[in-house]
Amino acid sequence: MKAYRAAILRFADDHSALYEEDGLLVVGPDAQGRQVVRAVGAYSALAGNYPGVAVEHLPGRIIAPGFIDLHIHFPQTDVIGSPAEGLLPWLENYTFPHESRFVDGDYSAGVAKVFLDELLRNGVTTALAFATSHPQSVNALFTESQARGMRMITGKVLQDRHSPDGVRDLTEQSLIDTEQLIQRWHGVDRLGYAITPRFAPSCTEAQLRGAGELAARYPKVWIQSHVAENLEEVRWARELFPQARSYLSVYDDFGLMRERAIYAHCIHFDDEDRALMRATGTAAAVSPTSNLFLGSGFFDYEGADRVGFKYGLASDVGGGTSFCPFHTMLAAYYVAREGQTKPGLSLSPEQLWWQHTAGAAQALGLEGTAGNLQPGCEADFVVLNPNCTPLLARKSSHARNLDELLFGMIVLGDDRLVERTVISQGPPSRMAP
Numbered sequence: 244m245k246a247y248r249a250a251i252l253r254f255a256d257d258h259s260a261l262y263e264e265d266g267l268l269v270v271g272p273d274a275q276g277r278q279v280v281r282a283v284g285a286y287s288a289l290a291g292n293y294p295g296v297a298v299e300h301l302p303g304r305i306i307a308p309g310f311i312d313l314h315i316h317f318p319q320t321d322v323i324g325s326p327a328e329g330l331l332p333w334l335e336n337y338t339f340p341h342e343s344r345f346v347d348g349d350y351s352a353g354v355a356k357v358f359l360d361e362l363l364r365n366g367v368t369t370a371l372a373f374a375t376s377h378p379q380s381v382n383a384l385f386t387e388s389q390a391r392g393m394r395m396i397t398g399k400v401l402q403d404r405h406s407p408d409g410v411r412d413l414t415e416q417s418l419i420d421t422e423q424l425i426q427r428w429h430g431v432d433r434l435g436y437a438i439t440p441r442f443a444p445s446c447t448e449a450q451l452r453g454a455g456e457l458a459a460r461y462p463k464v465w466i467q468s469h470v471a472e473n474l475e476e477v478r479w480a481r482e483l484f485p486q487a488r489s490y491l492s493v494y495d496d497f498g499l500m501r502e503r504a505i506y507a508h509c510i511h512f513d514d515e516d517r518a519l520m521r522a523t524g525t526a527a528a529v530s531p532t533s534n535l536f537l538g539s540g541f542f543d544y545e546g547a548d549r550v551g552f553k554y555g556l557a558s559d560v561g562g563g564t565s566f567c568p569f570h571t572m573l574a575a576y577y578v579a580r581e582g583q584t585k586p587g588l589s590l591s592p593e594q595l596w597w598q599h600t601a602g603a604a605q606a607l608g609l610e611g612t613a614g615n616l617q618p619g620c621e622a623d624f625v626v627l628n629p630n631c632t633p634l635l636a637r638k639s640s641h642a643r644n645l646d647e648l649l650f651g652m653i654v655l656g657d658d659r660l661v662e663r664t665v666i667s668q669g670p671p672s673r674m675a676p
């Protein structure tokens with residue numbers, strides 16, 4: 244066992260933040276040998292209970308749950324910042340040509356290393372990630388994640404039509420490859436598989452049907468895709484699937500909406516779509532930097548909460564512009580303020596932080612396992628230094644309450660704020676210099 248003394252942020256079941264100014268986090272193996280939080284609370288209350296356990300004292304630091312990125316594309320690490328008129332030209336001109344390079348396993352492994360280093364440098368300890376249509380890219384990301392002991396979910400992209408040579412796959416083979424990858428990787432260490440139709444316009448009905456059959460056969464496997472991101476895309480999907488009630492309902496028609504299904508964007512929805520999300524237990528990956536960069540639109544927070552479906556925050560790199568959770572939370576704040584049809588909301592810093600940690604875990608069906616520091620949770624966490632820059636140090640010293648402290652970090656924070664990222668298994672991934 245090992246203990247850490249610092250300020251500690253975690254979340255209660257009602258989503259509110261719990262904060263110990265002088266806290267103790269005790270980490271040790273559970274009955275299965277996983278490194279989990281064994282105890283957490285005030286240092287004064289807990290310290291006497293763990294004689295002989297080494298305590299690392301981190302004065303002035305804040306320990307918080309590792310962030311969860313609910314939607315990111317590892318092969319788009321080098322696509323960030325490619326401007327286009329909108330989603331479809333961006334895919335055609337930048338993304339598909341770049342993703343075709345991942346046919347090469349060595350190239351995939353090289354990018355997977357950079358991608359995971361970048362996640363960890365930014366305090367992201369779990370992600371639901373797209374690979375490419377090449378099984379080699381999936382093997383590369385799982386292999387590198389396993390070497391780091393990370394909790395990582397990914398899958399081979401399915402796209403058997405409206406996709407250029409180099410990324411387009413073959414219907415039957417794509418489904419065989421998917422099942423083989425599920426059997427090889429799902430549930431190994433902390434790795435999970437996600438059945439990954441790119442989006443309905445890039446998949447034939449036969450491919451979607453096959454994906455739905457796999458989703459029924461493997462109910463613990465995740466499903467990930469994109470939906471209702473861009474108005475052109477919505478129009479195209481409606482043309483291709485005229486019998487469906489809406490773009491979203493195409494996925495339901497093929498058995499691709501259920502618990503552990505996560506759809507990126509979910510912008511151009513009506514209330515029937517929202518009710519379908521809720522009824523099926525499907526979650527949205529809200530991707531504000533991507534939506535602002537590609538001019539896609541704004542996630543409707545009021546609509547989501549009124550109808551009551553699950554959502555969490557995501558970078559959507561490389562449509563998204565940053566791996567940094569602070570940047571994503573700030574963009575979500577702007578979207579809630581200015582991008583709503585009803586008068587703007589003011590999301591609290593606690594709500595934003597929850598959406599990128601415990602809320603994202605809930606969307607994945609991993610509440611109590613990831614994204615929090617309550618007893619029993621896997622011990623993936625960040626050590627934040629709120630004095631890491633002169634301006635943030637001033638801001639933090641003036642904070643009169645938790646909201647002000649968290650807001651300062653969301654608005655002024657970047658990778659310098661993340662002094663260390665600790666992964667539950669294995670050694671710390673990044674020590675302070």
Ligand code: GUN
Nearest residue numbers: 338441442469533559562
């Ligand atoms: N829709 C289909 N593919 C993609 C992708 O790679 N990125 C985004 N943002 N939307 C998509």
Ligand code: ZN
Nearest residue numbers: 316469507559
């Ligand atoms: Zn995406």
